[in-house]
Amino acid sequence: MQPPAEHVHWLFATGFLLLALCLLGRAIVGDEVWNRRAWRAYLWPSLLFGLGILMWPVMVFFTNSTIHMLAHGAWAQTMMLAGAAELGLLRGKLHARAWRLCLPLALAVSGVALLIHEQNGWYFSRAAFLHHALGWTALLGALFPLLIVFRPRARAWGAGLALTLVVVSVLLYSDRDVAPVFGHLSPLAGEPHR
Amino acid sequence: MRRLLAVALLALALPAAASAHATLTWTDPVYGKRIERSPSVVRLHFDQSVDVLPNAVRVYGAQGRLLSGRTRTSSDKRAIAVPVSRLPRGGYTVRWRAASADGHVVSGVFTFGVSMRAPPVTAAAGAGGPTTAEHLVRWLYFLTLALLVGGLGFRLLVVRGRLGEAGQRRFYLLVGAGVIGALEVGVLAFLLRAEDALQLPFVDFLYGDLSPLAKTRFGTAFVVMTLGYALVAALVFLAWLTDRERLLWPAFLLALGFASGLSLSGHSAADAGSSWLSELADWLHLSAAALWVGGLVQLAFVIWPLEPSLRRQAFLRFSRLATVLIVVLLGAGIYLSILRLPHLADLWNEGYGHVLLVKLGLVSLALAWGAAHHFLVRPRLERGAPLLAGIPRSLMGESAVGMAILLAAAVLVDSKPPPQPVQPLNASVEQR
Numbered sequence: 001m002q003p004p005a006e007h008v009h010w011l012f013a014t015g016f017l018l019l020a021l022c023l024l025g026r027a028i029v030g031d032e033v034w035n036r037r038a039w040r041a042y043l044w045p046s047l048l049f050g051l052g053i054l055m056w057p058v059m060v061f062f063t064n065s066t067i068h069m070l071a072h073g074a075w076a077q078t079m080m081l082a083g084a085a086e087l088g089l090l091r092g093k094l095h096a097r098a099w100r101l102c103l104p105l106a107l108a109v110s111g112v113a114l115l116i117h118e119q120n121g122w123y124f125s126r127a128a129f130l131h132h133a134l135g136w137t138a139l140l141g142a143l144f145p146l147l148i149v150f151r152p153r154a155r156a157w158g159a160g161l162a163l164t165l166v167v168v169s170v171l172l173y174s175d176r177d178v179a180p181v182f183g184h185l186s187p188l189a190g191e192p193h194r
Numbered sequence: 195m196r197r198l199l200a201v202a203l204l205a206l207a208l209p210a211a212a213s214a215h216a217t218l219t220w221t222d223p224v225y226g227k228r229i230e231r232s233p234s235v236v237r238l239h240f241d242q243s244v245d246v247l248p249n250a251v252r253v254y255g256a257q258g259r260l261l262s263g264r265t266r267t268s269s270d271k272r273a274i275a276v277p278v279s280r281l282p283r284g285g286y287t288v289r290w291r292a293a294s295a296d297g298h299v300v301s302g303v304f305t306f307g308v309s310m311r312a313p314p315v316t317a318a319a320g321a322g323g324p325t326t327a328e329h330l331v332r333w334l335y336f337l338t339l340a341l342l343v344g345g346l347g348f349r350l351l352v353v354r355g356r357l358g359e360a361g362q363r364r365f366y367l368l369v370g371a372g373v374i375g376a377l378e379v380g381v382l383a384f385l386l387r388a389e390d391a392l393q394l395p396f397v398d399f400l401y402g403d404l405s406p407l408a409k410t411r412f413g414t415a416f417v418v419m420t421l422g423y424a425l426v427a428a429l430v431f432l433a434w435l436t437d438r439e440r441l442l443w444p445a446f447l448l449a450l451g452f453a454s455g456l457s458l459s460g461h462s463a464a465d466a467g468s469s470w471l472s473e474l475a476d477w478l479h480l481s482a483a484a485l486w487v488g489g490l491v492q493l494a495f496v497i498w499p500l501e502p503s504l505r506r507q508a509f510l511r512f513s514r515l516a517t518v519l520i521v522v523l524l525g526a527g528i529y530l531s532i533l534r535l536p537h538l539a540d541l542w543n544e545g546y547g548h549v550l551l552v553k554l555g556l557v558s559l560a561l562a563w564g565a566a567h568h569f570l571v572r573p574r575l576e577r578g579a580p581l582l583a584g585i586p587r588s589l590m591g592e593s594a595v596g597m598a599i600l601l602a603a604a605v606l607v608d609s610k611p612p613p614q615p616v617q618p619l620n621a622s623v624e625q626r
Binding site: 049053056057059060061063064065066067069070073076077080084087088091093 | 217300377381385388399400401402403404405407408416417420421424425427428431434435436
């Protein structure tokens, strides 16, 4: 009854793509225009919080190893934390600027969890390559929200964060064994084994 | 740059047959199943080729006797098999290790039964049973449940309406700590149980297959409770964010409902003599304890620093609720004690009885403390007399005793009750 792992990865890839599009839209038009409608302001943090909630079933149902379970738990919690902090700031429930550090922290912790949970080298396989690439993208991408904390109006950092999430999304779409999104393009992608 | 791009594209297009660690796809005998005849071989199939390690598959009897021979591998290296001597009726444990194509060792454990039900993986041969760390983690779990369920219950049943900014902040901090704690400690409890069942060194445990454990009664409770409390966390957060306290109602009911996971996976559900009534009694016992201890914590840390009229009102209302909770707690507790300790002498002859005696001593202390509040402090407050300065310390003291009771309960839950006496056959059967 469990969906194949790649389907779950594509679901989250879609979530990150939507998140990236929201952030890209905000970076292009600027905070003032983007926040003119309240629902638009709440859209991306709510999406991030929701993705965190959806990660819990992945953690508890895909228990083929301890490290796999722990890594998914870390992603669930950091996404919920970052989404909740942004929502709290927007709503005026949180005031300290330090709460803005939750987003870079979430990306950094997620990146580290990705790198730790992949024990093979970069070129061992497609999945290993993608896990390393995802880990480093998240880790380096954490710099953008960190810079936003100090320069909130700089659109370039906002665009950088959005593009980081686009890359994360593309890598997640490419992930796993029988990914027809890329795998069907070449017989070199190997035969599906499921 | 082009070179880097080319490498990236090549990596995307590479065959992915060995993209992850080997995963056990099926076994013969099927894990967790009963079979009627002894197998001659135990086989394990993987989703990719594996290398055989020394003692890759070991089959143990109930007493921990090794019953398997030398491990062989299939021609495609996706299966490993081990011959076993003829297995008589009983429960058996299979511990396995295999090296994936990437060189990493994956390992796991499963059980099967010959002419009887397979023992749960948590009772696999070699598993040591609950440790001190597991007792402490279970205690922490009870405490987080008390903070969550008791906090929400207190807010909805005892003190309705807004508490002011400081009171609201303290309330959400305690309840938030409860729900996050329930999630974190739940994961820790599951991993500790898995570590005990798998009996692997730490690095191997990181790659240990947890799926057989997730299929046990304990694992199912972990899955359901983790998902449930993630939902409760979202509801509590939304209530805080939007100031809609009606969202606390579904959070409270779900938190209370999902606490039944413990009752449906513990002694009251699995041991001999258990029934829906014992499961219900266990859940009522746990819920009443959580509401009582969590309510005391709310009263001492959230309400007492607020204005005196609110303290008075909250104390009187909680006192009424606590009376009901104590009745439920005692009623369910006495029923469960009689069920698990059929003979009075078990109280001093059995280890389980000793822990129960300690718990009963602490319960008596808490009851005396609560009675002092009920019969000495409450009438004063009803008369409108000024509040005594020592009440907050006294409330904290009662909370501390409540927490100590939860520790005794944690040890009790992890202990094995004495075996139930064999039921005599009824007269009609005897005559036949």
